Amino acid sequence: MKIGEVARLINGKIVSGNLHSGKEVNHAFASDLMSDVLTLDSADILLITGLANMQTIRTAEMADISGIVFVRNKKPTKEMIDLAEESNIVLIESASSMFNVCGQLHHAGIKPLF
Amino acid sequence: MIFEYQIEGGDFTKAGSASSEVKKILRQLNLEPSLIKRIAVAMYEAEVNVVAHAYRGTMTVDIDTGRIFIAVKDEGPGIEDIEKAMTEGWSTANEKVREMGFGAGMGLPNIKKNADELKITSTPGTGTKVEITCFTRL
Ligand SMILES: Nc1ncnc2c1ncn2[C@@H]1O[C@H](COP(=O)(O)OP(=O)(O)O)[C@@H](O)[C@H]1O
Ligand SMILES: [Mg+2]
Numbered sequence: 001m002k003i004g005e006v007a008r009l010i011n012g013k014i015v016s017g018n019l020h021s022g023k024e025v026n027h028a029f030a031s032d033l034m035s036d037v038l039t040l041d042s043a044d045i046l047l048i049t050g051l052a053n054m055q056t057i058r059t060a061e062m063a064d065i066s067g068i069v070f071v072r073n074k075k076p077t078k079e080m081i082d083l084a085e086e087s088n089i090v091l092i093e094s095a096s097s098m099f100n101v102c103g104q105l106h107h108a109g110i111k112p113l114f
Numbered sequence: 115m116i117f118e119y120q121i122e123g124g125d126f127t128k129a130g131s132a133s134s135e136v137k138k139i140l141r142q143l144n145l146e147p148s149l150i151k152r153i154a155v156a157m158y159e160a161e162v163n164v165v166a167h168a169y170r171g172t173m174t175v176d177i178d179t180g181r182i183f184i185a186v187k188d189e190g191p192g193i194e195d196i197e198k199a200m201t202e203g204w205s206t207a208n209e210k211v212r213e214m215g216f217g218a219g220m221g222l223p224n225i226k227k228n229a230d231e232l233k234i235t236s237t238p239g240t241g242t243k244v245e246i247t248c249f250t251r252l
Contacts, residue, residue, distance in 0.1 A: 034215030038155050039224055043147060055162075055214045058130030062137065062154040064147065079127070 001025060001110060003067045003090045006046065009108055010094050010101050012069060016081045017090035023066050028110045030102050034059040042113055048101055052076050054083065061087040071098045115178075121164045121171040123190065126214050129165040132173045133158040139175075140182070145250055153182055153248050156228040159221040160186040160244045166211040167191065168241065184246045192238040200226065200234075 004021035007014050014021055023044075030048040031037055034055055037047060043064035049056060052074035060068055061083070067090035070076060076084070076091050084091050094101055106112070117139065119132035137154045157173065164171035168190025176183040193199045200222050207217030226232050231247035 032215060033218055033220075035159070035218045035220035035224065037215075038159060039220065039227075041148075041151075043151060051215050053214060054127050055129060055216070058134065058158065059215065061134060062130070062151075062158045064151050 001108065003046070003092075006067065006069070006105065006110070007092045010069065010092070010096055010104050012092040012094040012096075015076060015091045015093055016084040017067070017088060020066070020088050020090050023090070025066050026111060027113050028102075028105055029113055030098055037065075038063055040113060045113065046105075046110065048098060048105075050074055050098055052080070054080060056080070057083045057087070057089065060084075060089050066090065067092065069094055069101055071096060071101050115176070117175045117177075119173045119175075121161055121173060121186070121188070123165060123167075123169040123171070123188070126165060126210070129162050129214070130158055133161050136173070136175050136184070139177070143177070149248060149250065152228040153184070153246070156225045156232075156246050156248070157184050157186065159225050160184070160246065162214075162216055163221055163242075163244070164188045164190070166207055166214075166216060171241075180249060180251055182248045182250060185243060186246075187241065187243045189241045192240055192242055193234070193236040194238050196234050196236060 025046040028046040032051040048069045069092045168188035171188030174185045202223045203219040205219035211217040229246045233245040236242040
């Protein structure tokens with residue numbers, strides 16, 4: 001599924017990396033623990049998280065993550081948005097809960113990593 | 115080629131900037147993306163450890179045909195029992211570190227998983243050195 005389609009599905013707003021919203025993501029991982037995200041071997045996945053700080057973006061950069069969905073209205077700062085732009089990472093803001101976003105995307109065919 | 119970067123302890127806004135610079139260099143070397151990711155994850159967890167647990171440090175990267183060597187050396191409290199620190203789930207991280215998405219005691223085990231060779235030396239009261247080697251051709 002294209003990341004732009006992910007944003008539409010969950011009623012989210014793309015706030016960074018719009019140029020890359022045509023990128024395909026087939027798998028997602030949900031966590032607020034960045035050390036956990038860093039144990040994943042797969043690349044080009046979607047991260048669903050409630051943690052919005054610089055380390056979320058850095059983690060995505062290091063782990064080759066294509067897009068991040070911030071749930072529960074967590075808003076990335078200007079600094080985070082700039083860093084994400086630089087690293088070609090798509091950022092999506094969503095008002096929904098983590099469980100809701102996961103449920104909707106799973107239902108729409110996005111697969112878990114394990 | 116040798117590159118060196120400074121790491122500031124306690125400064126979470128900048129944590130990862132050294133690793134980010136190094137990753138950009140590695141990308142230009144035409145290495146396997148999976149190898150670049152392994153190196154990136156290992157050095158980033160090591161950099162975060164300096165920010166989280168030490169006062170200041172340096173990251174030295176030595177790129178040679180056949181291997182990438184990264185040494186993360188810090189001035190800090192050091193590690194009393196390295197074997198214990200390597201145990202998954204063991205952590206002395208404070209609340210601030212946990213708020214950043216770290217502090218679950220998973221960093222060192224993950225560095226070990228991603229590195230081809232890992233050497234940790236530490237002097238309590240002085241500092242710690244984490245040396246990571248990844249081979250580019252096996
Ligand atoms: N550079 C360091 N200086 C001092 N102590 C460290 C350093 N790196 C790791 N440690 C110690 O080892 C523990 C485990 O580290 P790690 O596995 O990265 O987990 P975490 O950083 O999440 O606590 C830390 O909580 C800390 O006590
Ligand atoms: Mg750590």
